[in-house]
Amino acid sequence: MESVARMEDLLGVLRVKVIRGINLAVRDHHSSDPYVILKWGKQKLKTGVVKKSVNPEWNEELTLCVLDPSHPIHLSVYDKDILGRDDKMGNADIDVMPFIQAVRMGLQNLPESVIVKNIIPSRTNSLAEESKIHFRDGKLVQDIALRLRDVESGEIELQLNWVDLPPTQLHERRHHHHHMGHHG
Template identity: 50%
Template sequence: MGGHLLGFLKVHIIRGVNLAVRDLRSSDPYVVIKMGSEKQETRVVKKNLNPVWDEDLILPVVEPLPVRLEVYDKDRLTLDDKMGYAEFDFTSFLTEARNVSNEHQINSVITSVKPTRTNCLAQESYITWTNGEVVQNMILRLKDVEHGEIEISLRWKEVLGLLKVHVHKGVNLVNRDWLISDPYVIIKNGNKKFRTHKVKKTLNPVWDVELTLYIVEPLLIRLEVRDKSRFPAEKCMGDAEFDLTPFWQAVKKDLKADSQNNIITTVDPTRDNCLAEESHITRTDEGVVQKMVLRLRNVKHGEVEIKLRWIDIS
């Protein structure tokens, strides 16, 4: 991704209204949104011309390019049929979201955007201050189709910083192959996936690779170990989740450490986390760091050792 990342546009796809029929009697619609080279899509809602997706799609924004929304009918035997498209410009929304003050009253209207010949709005769209953030609700009239509308809302998420996840090694993993597995790791952050390379024929792999995640809010991050195989099909070798909240709270603390390796806080293993042992969040010469040993779930045994490191980009 070239240029400086401004933040993330969260597009909440609410529902479709009176969409066009593309099968014999109905359609199986889903939505795709595109901005530049970025592309995200919703799940398919079967046999419904008034589908409710109620789903967030998140686009990284380097510059506020127009967003294109496309609706398709999912087919098994043929290419998916087009059910219309719309485009919208979120420049006004971005300006308000990045410059808003907290002086607005709850649920107050900041400004509005009226339908014109050059936009796809079916009615006036309001940019409001709602529950402590700027929100824009839109009803988009689909083009190149007999009828149909899509209801969406926009929210903006500033980038808090970069999270470096160093995936060190796996310990005593379960075997999922005829001989010995070829394990690799997938890290899931929101609707983004990152993966390591595979390590051949070992149940104690050393990946020693660092993945970079843009963080906009301290969500749960999911880790999954898989066996890379053509036959039999790839199988899961266990999964784990870790909550970024304690780490993010440690990052926000204004501590002036007298020495390196100063412990900011400690996170203990509980029934609600995947820690195999207590994990220390420390301030080092690298910044705020947390080392974890994660016990994999849904398998008889196996652990993964990782390290988190925070990079402030403000």
């Protein structure tokens, strides 16, 4: 039987903002209709399709439950095809550990100019440039530019941000509903 994720196992919620693609591969005549899929364990989310663009702007927030942060989030880009299979346009892994570690430091709102962590591109990560973890509007965020693999060109810009789940609040909310006489 499949194990069901219990509330206690949930470390929090990660919002992945898929901002844009840069210089993506051409898969249809002169362009592509790209979309992004994020896979993390059993979770699978996708963005909408941007028509005829190799520099698409998605600006879409995808929300993932954080259960096992030691595994990277797998990102793949596809070209939407009306007929036949969608063509691959590269992939990359998002290592979320540095961000989770930064979240666990429990820092309070620091000025935006203060870099909590700076991750350098290496052979083992998919970073196209240095990735900075810092506060923006009171929230801890990580700006990421990924270089896509298995494809002739393309980068994806993302932003991670963390959504806290205070356990006390969940408990109170459940209690509150019970009072209102709701069932289920």
